[in-house]
Amino acid sequence: MAIPELVRHRPHPSLAGLVAGIVGLSELADDPVERRQPAGSLLPLVVSFGDPLEVVSLSDGEGTGRYSSFIAGFMPGHATTRFVGTQRCVQVYLTPLGAYRLLGLPGQDLARRVTSLDAAAPFLGGSLPERLAETATWAGRIGAVEQALLSALDAGPEAEPVVAWLWNRICRSGGRARIDNLVNQTGWSHRYVATRFRDQIGLSPKAASGIVRFERATADLGRGALAELAAAHGYADQSHFTREVVRYSGEPPRALLAAQRPTAYTALGAGPP
CATH class of the missing domain: 2.60.120.10 (Jelly Rolls)
Incomplete structure (x- = not known):
């Protein structure tokens, strides 16, 4: 090849x-x-x-x-x-x-x-x-x-402000922010915010947050012990972190690190913001 x-x-x-x-x-x-x-x-x-x-x-x-x-x-x-x-x-x-x-x-x-x-x-x-x-x-x-x-650009719809705000806060927190707390800050009901978010973003706020957290945590693989990474990114413990990595990548953290799987950020030459 x-x-x-x-x-x-x-x-x-x-x-x-x-x-x-x-x-x-x-x-x-x-x-x-x-x-x-x-x-x-x-x-x-x-x-x-x-x-x-x-x-x-x-x-x-x-x-x-x-x-x-x-x-x-x-x-x-x-x-x-x-x-x-x-x-x-x-x-x-x-x-x-x-x-x-x-x-x-x-x-x-x-x-x-x-x-x-x-x-x-x-x-x-x-x-x-x-x-x-x-x-x-x-x-x-x-x-x-x-x-x-x-x-x-001019032909497409803009996301509702509450949806864009929630997505940006999830990203800024690395997926660690509590969704209930964020929704409470909007002044809207949880049902309304979750429905609008899922419609425009594609997944529920909780599901989207889980992917962002996985992405940020796995970008740090190799920079410390797994238990330390789990704590730093808000997982309950190392076992919880491992289960989430397997869920999103199909393999445990050490195997994922060794395999160096390609990601969007790999292609872009940078890690997650």
């Missing part, structure tokens, strides 16, 4: 808070390559002009099959993918707020599933993959995808 080519791009300032990053990826494999993708808070949107990628399994979701261009919604579990041949694509890492704004779809319509781009975002499907294949440089390919996203 040839060494993958990865080109990173910082999104246009107008996409701040909506797009965490954009990358161009080219990879050649003569034999099937199978990878496990842990759960994460960013939603990968893939505009492909190479061979299809097979979604082999989803631990908590649906949508297995072969895809050219697709988006993977917010998922509280891990995925296994496989490809052979040439993978060439532009990958956009959307925040849940970004998916709602740029695609104009309720988050709950995308969550726990893989959806073809023609169904989820026709403006990024259609002839765009062909244009990318005909474009000679990664700068040109990424620029074409970014321009399509910028053009979608």
Whole structure:
């Protein structure tokens, strides 16, 4: 297998808070390559002009099959993918707020599933993959995808302020903030906030918070004893931490660290904020 080519791009300032990053990826494999993708808070949107990628399994979701261009919604579990041949694509890492704004779809319509781009975002499907294949440089390919996203800004809905506020507070706390306390600060009923949040973000506040906490905690693997990491990130104990890591990644912490599983933040060259 040839060494993958990865080109990173910082999104246009107008996409701040909506797009965490954009990358161009080219990879050649003569034999099937199978990878496990842990759960994460960013939603990968893939505009492909190479061979299809097979979604082999989803631990908590649906949508297995072969895809050219697709988006993977917010998922509280891990995925296994496989490809052979040439993978060439532009990958956009959307925040849940970004998916709602740029695609104009309720988050709950995308969550726990893989959806073809023609169904989820026709403006990024259609002839765009062909244009990318005909474009000679990664700068040109990424620029074409970014321009399509910028053009979608004015057409999509903005998340309700209470939803955006709650999501941002969950992220700022690293998933450690108590949801009941945050909801009480909004002045709205728990039922109202949870319903609006699930509709626009895709998962319940508690489920989304669990993924953010897992993401932050596993970014620190190897920087201390597991019991210390568990306490630092608000888990009851090391056993609780281990169970949550297995739930979201499919393997215990030490195995996850040794395997160096790819994540969105790995592709972007940075850890979770």
